[in-house]
Amino acid sequence: MKYLNPIISGFYPDPSIVKVGVDDFYLVTSSFEYFPAIPIFHSNDLLNWKQIGSVLTRDSQVNLRNSRSSGGLYAPTLRYHDGTFYMISTDVSGTGNFYVTATDPKGPWSDPIKIPYGNIDPSLMFDDDGKVYVTVQNGAGYESHIIQYEIDIHTGNALSSPVVISHGDGGQWTEAPHLYKIRGIYYLLCACGGTGEDHRAIISRSRKPYGPFEMLNKPILTHNQMNDHPIQNIGHADFVEDQNGNWWAVFLGTRPVNQKYTILGRETFLAPITWTEDGWPMIDNNEGIVSGVMETTKLSGESTIKENFIEKDEFDQDVLDLTWLHLRAKSEENYSLSERKGWLSLIGGPDHLSDVKGVPTFICKPQKHSKMEFSTLLEFDPKNNGEEAGLSVRLNEKAHYEIAVKQLNGEKVVVSLKTIQGHTEEIARCMIRNSTVQLKIKSDNQDYHFQYAEKGEEWKNLGKSPLAYLSKEENGGFGGVFTGVCLGVYTTGNGKESRTPAFFDWVHYKGENKITSLIDRKLEIKG
Template identity: 35%
Template sequence: MMTRRASSLATILLGTLIPAFTAQATATFAWFDYQASGKAPQVAEGHFSNPILPGFYPDPSITRKDDTYYLVNSSFAYTPGLPIFESQDLVHWELAGHALNRPSQVTFDNLNTSRGIFAPTIRYHDGLFYIITTAVDAGGNFIITAKDPAGPWSDPVWLPEVGGIDPDLFIDDDGRAYIAHNDAPPGEPLYDGHRAVWMWEIDLDTLKVKPDTRKLLINGGVDISKQPVWIEGPHIYHVNGWYYLTCAEGGTSVNHSQVVFRTRSLSEPFVPYENNPILTQRDRPQSDITSTGHADFVQTPQGDWWSVFLATRPYEGNHYNTGRETFILPLTWSEGWPHLLPAGEPVPKTLPMPENASPDKTTFAERSRHFRDEFDKGALDPQWLGLNTFERSWVAAENGALRLSPVTDSLVVSEQSAFLGKRQQHMQFTASAKLEETQPGTTAGLVVFQNRRYHYFLGVKKAGSQRLAFVEKVEDGKVTRVAETTLEGEGPLVLTVENQQKALQFSVTDTKTNQQIIVGKPLPATLVSTQTAGGFVGALIGLHARASGE
């Protein structure tokens, strides 16, 4: 379900309205259906569940305008980019739009899936929304602005002076503004993972960095003698006469943590909190929620504080397919320091609702348990993601059908492919798509996708007078056909992948006979986990068409 505003913006979320298909159709899908399996989480009356945004929604940043909250996530090389959510109560979130939705803003051509847009910061000030972020290997750090967070957002103002990643925009009470960011340390790194946090002053009127204002805030981390790694994701706040700097430390995996520093003046050094970290799960190695960090804070109109942050839900060791997800916790202040979670305590899976939250509404997490698209809106649902570019000449929607025209003969190549994917948001799920037609020379089907070098493909293609269904495994870029079966007759097919515990089972159902044909044995889901494939994204379930080569 989309909000009215999100629905009205659906036509621009991928840059333009999907064109009517005028060229020869090559693969036609009638619908796509994704459904979580197993029981829904048990949530007591007056409570809500963590994560608030299940699936690949990492590096959350949050701001507030009046009584409405806005949240943005990293999107890496997927388009549209920078998803923006809005909420009235921090519990019920709706997708408002995407800040990056056109090629004039940025391009990710030929990038690895885990490059592109890293941890953004969203802020509201004096009638204008700001997002500052990094396009890794695609231009560096930039700022975009909008009067409405649903868009349109401006083209980027690039910040060539600001190196590194994860920029923060802090606007002080006097209107002066600053950028804090991760970058290389002063001098030569002392050890692997040695990074630093730097700060610049920026002119909000011109969005230009003020020259000669660069200042070192943190070298290494809380205690450089202990060789802390990957100090990043900085955010600065001004609270009760103190300036607080909070950062992620330890790397965005099982050693991830959130640390905090403070100072009375930005011209003086930041001092670390003696009880750091204020959030981590690294002291709970068997926890089913791990890797907590990359937090951002927000204050409610009533004066309460909350923090959004990322965490993961592994199912076998550190394997997880749902990516780094957005969680939330109340934040309290004691003796002049913020507190999130006592050492050794698990991240709660449910929380009491804030006083102004309505228990009668459905949450984003609840709605995510079932997604169905019958391609009858004239525009792609905003949950669909493409690879690298905003160009969509290979996809069209009309009369309740999605038509894909092959661009490449493989998903392994770095070039733009005819692929659309929806986030995997649950450990157990069933996803199906009705394939109406594949023309000779075309292979089409269902993909479970982590990146180009790690994915599964259930494909169907013409084979003389018959059709061939097969499962292809791509592991470290090596393509192996692990199963195939010949299909008799003609007519639509329903392609299905079922996540059974730690395995994926593929099947094809003939809609005329209703006969289900299992294609191959169950395959390990760990192949498409972040732990196996590397990178920073979660798995997608998608549709793909390719040239068969005949």
């Protein structure tokens, strides 16, 4: 059967995976400054994934209000042992390294249990003899290395001093370690090279958990010599064995638009692992195996080959769909699904999307396709200057676009805005008569387009702006930006508390998968 890569599209990086029982797979990814934190997904076939919740949903678990953009929660690892799920991660803006537990992956998860050593990317390994190891990155840059120590899994207390077990392959940022015991051999999987163009996964092995480790003399996963390949920056992997004894890797990668601009961020991919005769796992070392369309005889289930992806939220439930994200925190008093049945009611606070460490009234989801449409029906009749509500596409506080209804100098207008390198400019505006208006943001391989339609009228254009300005390449590169763009609805009083509620009747998303071009590209690589 054929399946699409990525298996989870949009800004869902640093995947970690476990299998429970016969065919229940669970996967978590990083979430950085967004709340709830650490989304968790379920699948029965490794291909079709559904988000079932988030791990960190309470203030007692995480406080992201002081998190910078691309700060917050880094690189989780998910493990399962003796009836309990464990998620270990790093809150770089607060708690540091910690883990939480649950007997049901949907939650509730425990409050954090802190651990004493390491920098980022901690991982847990439950050994056959009952010992539990933390394997974690330490140091920085070319001095980055991997340390390991034993803990009491009930308390998080260290039972041994940390030992350096790997310095990687000589590249910078040896990180994302996972220790496995496979057929009696300990395998140490790491990422190296930074999370950009030289990203790669490397592997070592030993008869003992602390080594010494023998390193394979080449990466087991990288596209760092394939600059023209549509999938770039692959690495940061985790392994899982399916019910038939086949091994798979989940890992991050990017799909730069026009081979230039990374808009969607780092996404979650899947590829088979093959084992060499002398016992090394291999995935794709600059061979082009990882592609947009994959084919396998080792998986069954519903094919993910679909031209169009459609997602709708009619706001007809009592609570927000669990896939929505807030920026740093949720101020409960500003969100309501009960004030007007079938509508989402938002009240704007003083914070705006340009405010550093701001907590605006804003819900969003990662953009999943470079060519897409994101639209809503908004009812909003602002009474005070500065009151504003609409749609946004956000990378961070210095890079975002909006189309919104706004009160300006006593007039109600629909306005398109662009914030580039922290500087906000108006693209276009038009007076409107009605308090109900449809808004839309569209994207292609060049630009974001802004459109609106008053009741009974056709869509009208309200300008455009290049997608390049929301890319990681124009905003500090992979060393400065770890997220992708998110699409959402928002309202703000622009420095003051808003008095006028904004009502959103629905939100629709339509994305295009370019199946034909992906298949053609795969044939070209093979040829």
